[in-house]
Amino acid sequence: MIYNVYLVGVGGQGVLTIGELIAETALLDKIPVNYYPTEGMAQRGGLVKAQIRIGQEFVGPHIPEKNADLIVAMEVSEALRTTQFIKPGSDFLLWGHIWLPTASLLGKQGYPGLDTVKEKIAQAGAKLLYLDPANLPTYQGSAIPDNLYVLGAAVRNTSLGKILNVETMGKAIENRWPKAAEKNLYAFQCGFEMASD
Amino acid sequence: MAEQIVNGNEALALGALKAGVRVVTGYPGTPSTRALASLLAMNPENVHVEWSTNEKVAFEIATGASWAGLRALCTMKMSGLNVAYDSLISVAHSGIVGGLVVYVADDVGANAGMAEQDSRGFAALADLPMLEPASVKETYQLVQTAFQISEEIGSPVFIRLVTAVANSKNVMNIPPAEPPPLKPPLLIKDIQKYTKAGSAICLAQHQDLLNRLEKARHIFDEMQLNPLHLSPRSGKVGIIASGITRAYLGEAIDFLENLGLQKEDLSILEIIASNPLPLDQIQQVLNHTQSVVVFEELDPLVEREVYIQAQRCGFKGNIFGKLNGLFSKVGAYELIHFIKGLAAVCEIEVTEEVLRGFHSEELAAPRPITVCAGCPHRGTYMAINQAIRKLRLRKEEVMVTGDIGCTILGMNPPFNTIWNEISMGASIALAQGFVHAGVKTPVIATMGDSTFFHAGIPGLVNAVQHQVPLTLIIMDNGWTAMTGMQANPGTDANFQNGEGKSVDIAQIIPSLSIEHFFTIDPYNLEASTATIQNALTLPGVKVILARRECAIQAQRREGRPGNITVNADLCNLCKLCITITGCPAISITNGKLEIDTELCSRCGLCAEVCNFDAIQLEMPG
């Protein structure tokens, strides 16, 4: 059995950090994993995606269409680039952040509405879990890292929690930020404990 | 040694260390860069590691080390192989002494935006062995095999990774390699081997080269490098899978088993050595089966060989692949290809709908990439655009040739400055073609500093020799930026490896008898515009050096000094700053212009274009 996670977002959102933490958690628990990030180029503001295939030693890096057990989209419009990958009936976690491309900002091109995006995700047969950035908690006065919040929510509310151990993931976070573990674990914990609507 | 997460590039580097490599050279290029970059970071004892000026130089250095008896590795992306190829062919004919491995990464799927190219054809053309790992773990092992084969037969050996393997990360347990012993270099004088003086020498070398390849074939057969599995019963189905396609087979077979595929009817040949191909094994599959499907990305190289072998052994069945129109030569393979191919050869019905998901990407907002906040190139494009306007010319009549690197991003909005892109260093020579074609408006060429050193200098020398009127703008950000900020010859001496020195472009240009040479700071829009405008009116070859460090590198060292603020009372929301700079740090939030101070790197360009002084930049000192 292969468990597939597809991540998508915009450069600078910490999408690849989510992917690396998932891969590191699998490593700590000795579960085979293939983690394939696509960073586009060095520039901020481009599309970033990552494909994680958990559970099999020798595996092709691309997740086939209709095969993702979990999709995490960190940006509303970019979510549309992944609907073909969802396995019908599986979880689609949408973080409602809107990052307008310059042309959309200037009104030279459109930007898909949240309702359209939700509708497409539903049409693809996914179980949508929508997280509203307006509810992002703060830590010592500043917003917590949203990527860790989203990861926490994913482990609690999606099938990812059946595949990976939440405590191990906490350890992976500590290993990664030995000096800033508290803030990052707090963000992760907030996501884990948030009530899903 | 604990387990660690490594990607294909890092596994390749670690495998080379394990094999006792002594000299590693290369030139950055996605997706190959991380292999050499990780070795530079490790700084292994007794191993010389460097970013060379270009891939040809890198390969020649590696050859010298190999001819002196050392093991050497040379790394590049597929485009780099084109650059190194002249020397590579010659060395292939001469042969080598110490194991010489050439790592080439093919960007199947063109993720980084370059011509999609299948480098396996180069191995065939050069009669050199090529190994193709399909996973991170195989990469670590096969690079060691490559060194061993290289020495055993006396030829350079290719190792080829595709992007999906080079960038995939796996968990591996790799013990630290012992530093290689320092053995004294050999100096072997043998003009029969090391020169091409005379046809007799050349023909003998050609024959030797072919003999070495044959030897490789025997060794691979003995090692059973290419796994062959024949089904218990003959007359059924054959699968030939090459390179990364091997990694998808299991999944495809599992899928089709539910639809009636008989696993025990399958004979499978997995191809790890894409040169020389395992001809015996291909024949065995053909003799054993009734129809065959060939899986390989890009060119139908294996498939053509299957047709040849089919002719030789009288195979009368069907061959499924690209040549019968089933698959395309374009792009990476995904599971769907394997299911379709297996379904075709096993005569199982699978409808496209079962495999295809629900697509909605056409509704996503396009997101063209642009330069980073604070990128010096932004100021250069803005200045070029303004200079053209001030000369009362339209952008549509001023040819601005482009080159490889972050510098090419001037092709995108909001700048729309750059017209074209060929290959490293091509912009300056391409521009000369437009001049000779009779273009009377100013012709401008643009290129980055690394590109200038890599292959730009010959083009500029040509312009001087033939006195071609044009303006070259060298966008010198001090680094080879697009590939992740590697040092190049012009990089500050403080950041050169070891005792390395910096080569100053500002000293090279005057030495080429170029009279009109200017330096600008792209953060100073007004002065830059004036200089470019002036240069465009002067005769002969003009060179402008636009000098300012890559913003990302500068920030890594110095952070974000100073302050930027928007005065909402003065801002009338004309959005000119966004329209002209396209800077990703500027946005409109709740009807107000906002600058993300975590993203902004205080270049001041937005403040320079604001007509109402609404943006204030304060720098310390």
Ligand SMILES: Cc1ncc(C[n+]2csc(CCOP(=O)(O)OP(=O)(O)O)c2C)c(N)n1
């Ligand atoms: C022959 C070849 N080698 C390597 C590359 C990979 N590559 C793409 S962009 C780039 C960097 C160019 O650096 P520079 O000219 O300094 O421009 P910058 O990105 O710094 O603006 C390189 C090496 C390539 N495209 N072709």
Ligand code: SF4
């Ligand atoms: S990486 Fe450096 S050179 Fe490239 S776009 Fe960003 S700031 Fe500019």
Ligand code: SF4
């Ligand atoms: S000063 Fe203006 S243009 Fe420069 S990085 Fe900051 S916001 Fe962008």
